[in-house]
Amino acid sequence: MDEDELRRLRSEFPILSRKRYLNSCSLGALPTRGEEALRRFAEEWHEKGASAWYDAWLPAAEELRERVARFLGATPAELALLPTTSSALSVLGESVDYGRRNRVVVTELDFPTQIYQWAVKSEVELVVLESPDGVRIHPEQFEEAVDDRTAFLATSHVFFTTGHRQDLGVLADIAHRAGAFCLIDGYQGAGQVPVDLAESGVDAYTAGPLKWLCGGPGLAYLYVRRERIAHLHPRITSWFAHERPFDFDPHHFAFRTDARRFELGTPAVPTIRTALAAQKLLDPVGMEAIAARNRHLTRRLVTGLEERGFRPNISPEPERRTAIVLVAHDEPARAVEILDGEGIVVDHRPGHVRVSPHFYNTEEEVDTFVEALDRVRAQPRP
Ligand SMILES: Cc1ncc(COP(=O)(O)O)c(C=O)c1O
Missing domain, CATH: 3.40.640.10 (Type I PLP-dependent aspartate aminotransferase-like (Major domain))
Structure with a gap:
């Protein structure tokens, strides 16, 4: 998937111009053609x-x-x-x-x-x-x-x-x-x-x-x-x-x-x-291209998290990992709420913040999430 193709695909999903949307394992983004349908x-x-x-x-x-x-x-x-x-x-x-x-x-x-x-x-x-x-x-x-x-x-x-x-x-x-x-x-x-x-x-x-x-x-x-x-x-x-x-x-x-x-x-x-x-x-994008992009984004996400000392709860077998990444966190609900205030949409499960990029996400969105999660960790409780 080249840059032009990615730009064209992203333009089909209005939420991507409003939020950094990283929660596709909960709800995939709605394309404009879905709305028209x-x-x-x-x-x-x-x-x-x-x-x-x-x-x-x-x-x-x-x-x-x-x-x-x-x-x-x-x-x-x-x-x-x-x-x-x-x-x-x-x-x-x-x-x-x-x-x-x-x-x-x-x-x-x-x-x-x-x-x-x-x-x-x-x-x-x-x-x-x-x-x-x-x-x-x-x-x-x-x-x-x-x-x-x-x-x-x-x-x-x-x-x-x-x-x-x-x-x-x-x-x-x-x-x-x-x-x-x-x-x-x-x-x-x-x-x-x-x-x-x-x-x-x-x-x-x-x-x-x-x-x-x-x-x-x-x-x-x-x-x-x-x-x-x-x-x-x-x-x-x-x-x-x-x-x-x-x-x-x-x-x-x-x-x-x-x-x-x-x-x-x-x-x-x-x-x-x-x-x-x-x-x-x-269908025309094809499952192989979607999966390849998801693997790329997930690798970047996991590396970024590990570099900042987070412990993603992922498969120890790299070839069995997918784009659902849970990050151990003491206060996941609070973290998700703060990130939401910054326009970054992720989710939480007990003891974890859950992130799930999809093919339409960018490296910048993934990096911004990792930086924001790091900042939230340093933020004192109100
Ligand atoms: C793996 C899996 N199975 C089942 C469900 C729920 O399915 P339904 O609400 O359609 O019964 C979910 C999430 O919503 C899920 O992640």
């Missing part, structure tokens, strides 16, 4: 009323499904549109029989919604792997815990807590050797690191437009590998999962044969519009 959505609503479903909104959902599937190395038939990651995990969790295999293996570094899915099921024996260094889980830990009683190996692609990226191929192999299903929460992976789901071997992967894909809240993407779909029978469902939803047949229900069998009703059209607009922006 929202206006178009409202105009279609005014102009066409319900016929907008057929002329514009359902076709837009299919275009989004196709683009996202391609972006993630999957096919449109393997992708379901759901409202949230939690609902995507729930519907899969309700798609198997725990009679013969009742163990689910997760980790303490996963986003809690992943863990809660199984914690509420009394028939499930939940194993929560603990991280020896607070940053990653070793593949051998999964190997030890996943056995012939295991229904799901369920964990994250990139840990939201530490940015450590797990190897999907290794996880899928461990699950499959034991006959278990490999379910990955990829919310912090898709859009910040390259994802090739066909090649990865995982059985299911959840993602969404909210964060690194810059498409806003209201939708999640659930990938289920083609060969697995027919074996899964969700116990929560909707008319969208029916093979012929527009028959409105009250007497007969049959699941679709593609991933739409996991859908739970009408999707959020405003988000389909914003997510599609953002996807059209990201």
